Amino acid sequence: MANFSKSTVPQFSVDVYQNEFLPEGGRDVSAIVTVTSTGGGTTGRQPLGPAGGSAAGVVIMVDCSGSMDYPATKMRGAREATAAAVDTLHDGTSFAVVAGTHVAKEVYPGDGRLAVADARTRAEAKEALRRLSAGGGTAIGTWLRLADRLLSSADLTIRHGILLTDGRNEHESPEELLAALDACAGRFTCDARGVGTDWEVKEVTGIASALLGSADIVADPAALAADFTAMMEQTMGKGVADVTLRLWTPVGVEIAYVKQVAPKVEDLTARRTEAGPRAGDYPTGSWGDESRDYHVSVRVPQAAIGQEMLAARVSLIAPDPLGGDPRPLSQGLVRAVWTDDLAMSTSINPQVAHYTGQAELADVIQQGLDARKSGDHDGATAKLGRAVQLAAASGNADTAKLLSKVVDVVDAATGTVRLKAKVAEADEMTLETRSTKTVRVKR
Numbered sequence: 001m002a003n004f005s006k007s008t009v010p011q012f013s014v015d016v017y018q019n020e021f022l023p024e025g026g027r028d029v030s031a032i033v034t035v036t037s038t039g040g041g042t043t044g045r046q047p048l049g050p051a052g053g054s055a056a057g058v059v060i061m062v063d064c065s066g067s068m069d070y071p072a073t074k075m076r077g078a079r080e081a082t083a084a085a086v087d088t089l090h091d092g093t094s095f096a097v098v099a100g101t102h103v104a105k106e107v108y109p110g111d112g113r114l115a116v117a118d119a120r121t122r123a124e125a126k127e128a129l130r131r132l133s134a135g136g137g138t139a140i141g142t143w144l145r146l147a148d149r150l151l152s153s154a155d156l157t158i159r160h161g162i163l164l165t166d167g168r169n170e171h172e173s174p175e176e177l178l179a180a181l182d183a184c185a186g187r188f189t190c191d192a193r194g195v196g197t198d199w200e201v202k203e204v205t206g207i208a209s210a211l212l213g214s215a216d217i218v219a220d221p222a223a224l225a226a227d228f229t230a231m232m233e234q235t236m237g238k239g240v241a242d243v244t245l246r247l248w249t250p251v252g253v254e255i256a257y258v259k260q261v262a263p264k265v266e267d268l269t270a271r272r273t274e275a276g277p278r279a280g281d282y283p284t285g286s287w288g289d290e291s292r293d294y295h296v297s298v299r300v301p302q303a304a305i306g307q308e309m310l311a312a313r314v315s316l317i318a319p320d321p322l323g324g325d326p327r328p329l330s331q332g333l334v335r336a337v338w339t340d341d342l343a344m345s346t347s348i349n350p351q352v353a354h355y356t357g358q359a360e361l362a363d364v365i366q367q368g369l370d371a372r373k374s375g376d377h378d379g380a381t382a383k384l385g386r387a388v389q390l391a392a393a394s395g396n397a398d399t400a401k402l403l404s405k406v407v408d409v410v411d412a413a414t415g416t417v418r419l420k421a422k423v424a425e426a427d428e429m430t431l432e433t434r435s436t437k438t439v440r441v442k443r
Contacts, residue, residue, distance in 0.1 A: 010037040010239050010287060012316045014332035017351040020308075021337050021344040027299050029311045031334045032261070032351040032441075035245070035284075036291040056158040057094035057114055058235055059147040059188075060085055060228075062107075063165040064099040067198060068134040074166055074195055075134050077221030081228035083126045085162065088232035089117040096150045097125060100143035100163075101136030102171040106150075113153045137171035140207070141180030148184045157321065158238045158286055159188035161211070162231055164224070166195045169203055177203070181210040186242075189213045189285045191231050194433070195221055197425045201432045209266060212285035217433045219426040237288035243329070244281035245294060246315040251278065252301040253311060258282050261355040262293035265362045265436040281317060293440065295355050300336045308337040354394060354441040361390040361399065365435040369406075369428065372419065381407075381419055389415030396439040402431040 018031035060082050068075045082097060089095055094114035097107040108128040109115040115125065143163065151159040169177055184190075190211035194204045195218045208215035214231075218224050245268070247258060260266040272280040284292070300311050316329040339345050368383030384407050391400040392412035400412070405427040407417040 010039045010289070012037050012243075012287075012329035014314060014316060014330045016314070016332040016334055017349055018334060019344075019347050019349040019352070020335040021339045021341070021347070022300075023342070023345040024305055024338060024340060025302055026338065026345065027302060028256070028297065029300055029334060029336050030295065030297045030349075030352045030356075031312075032349070032355055033245075033294040033296055033314050033332060033334075034291060035294065035316060035330075037239075037287045038289055039239075055092075055156065056090075056160070056235065056238065057151050057154055057156040058089065058160050058162065058232070059096045059098060059114075059150050061098045061100050061104075061143040061147055061161060061163040062132065063101075063138065063167070063195075064132055064134055064136065065101050065138045065167055066135050067138075067167045071221075073221045075132070077195065077224040078164055079129050079132055081164070081224035083129055084225040085228040085232040086117075086122050086125045086129075088229050088236065089122065090236050091118050093117045093236070094154050094156060095121075095125070096147075097129065098143055098146055098150075099132060100138070100140065100165070102139045102142075103136070104139075104142040104146035106146070107132065112150070114150055138165065138167050138169050139172040139176075140165060140169045140203070141172050141177045144180045144184050144190070144207075147190075148187055151188050158235070158241045160235045160238070160286070161188055161190035161213075162228065162235075163190055163192045163207065164195060164228075165192070165199055165204065167198050168200045181207065185210050186283060189241075191215070191235075193218055193224075193227065193231075194429075195219075195224060197429055201429055205433060205436075212266075212283060214264075215433060217426070217430050219430070234288070238286040239288055240318055241286040242319050243284045243287055244275075244317045244326075245284055246275055246279055246281050246317045246328075247296065248279040248313040248315070249298060250310060254299040255280075255312075256297035256299055257295070258297075259295045259359065260284070260292060261295045261358060262438045262440050264438060265359050268294075275317075293351075293355065295352070295359070296334060298334065303336075303338050305338050305340050308335060310334070311336040351441050355438070357390050357394050358396070358438040361387055361394070361396065362436045362438075364390070365399075365403075365431060369432050369435075372406075372428075377419060381417060384419070385415035385417040387415075388412050388417050394439060395442075398437070398439070399431075399434070402427070402434060406431055 191213040312334040315331040371379035410416040
């Protein structure tokens, strides 16, 4: 394992967990790749970017559609939450606030650019927030495109959005929202929040997924300020952006999939961009002090007993802050060794087994909730029962607790459950929104 670092970026390490032994004729190789970043959290003033600009820029997009006045606590909560987020900005951070309806309008600073956070601009932004009012429709794609234009107006290292909505995206087509997400992907990351229970889970989680951010429900508007503060604190801790996971494979090796599996499940397979002969990059977004796990699965050519090969090389690649070629930060190796020892070749690595179960857990929750909504009682019971079983076996207590609000658990070990006759809408939406969150394997 090699490490490369500069004072301007965190230090990255890569650890590979796998059972490299295959039986005769075996071809499928799986590995969990743990990426850890240290020294990237920022404190106090944000450091300068490559040409003297602010290192971080944030655009807060606030839903101001008519439904935000029903009840009025939503609009009040949104104003208070945005003010709390502005207060959390470090001095020197570039920022703007956008009001989102069927069009996107700049609230602050309002002249097509970003403000730079200090005592004066924070006070001005909070004064501008007091004038926010609800009225109009919802076209989230326009909000995202304006955020992209604002974030592109400054010389930034970290570009991030925070998006709040309370309703469905009814004033543009799904294709228009998808086009906006495609245009913004890779240009900035974005956390998305749904307030109340009248929004569409798949829309909000789809935005966060496309822009490599987090998604969550805030059922009670009174909890928005604490949630926005936590999101902004996390953003202020980012030290390097646009990190990619580069996978190089020898001739004859096929890539089955590349998934982030902790802290949440995110399939990156289709997001590959070519990076030279037999190499491809998978986006991971921005990093501070944190650790994430990735599941890499490849298919190797058959080989004889006793042979071994490099199945894949996994590297972390980051842009050079001075504009040079992207540089490797760390790397790890995935191996394949053929053996006639049955015990060695049939042993499942604990990390691989754990995250295979966590990925299945996310899938069966979604399938179970979809079945429940369509009236398929038996299908929903079977899928959500399997989810209860997987959550219990893996120690995912948070997901188990959310499941218990949708089903009555008879026996968690066997996955025996009964669907609850009445389920609060907020509880069902919380389970769906957080279904991809995973618990890390115990080392």
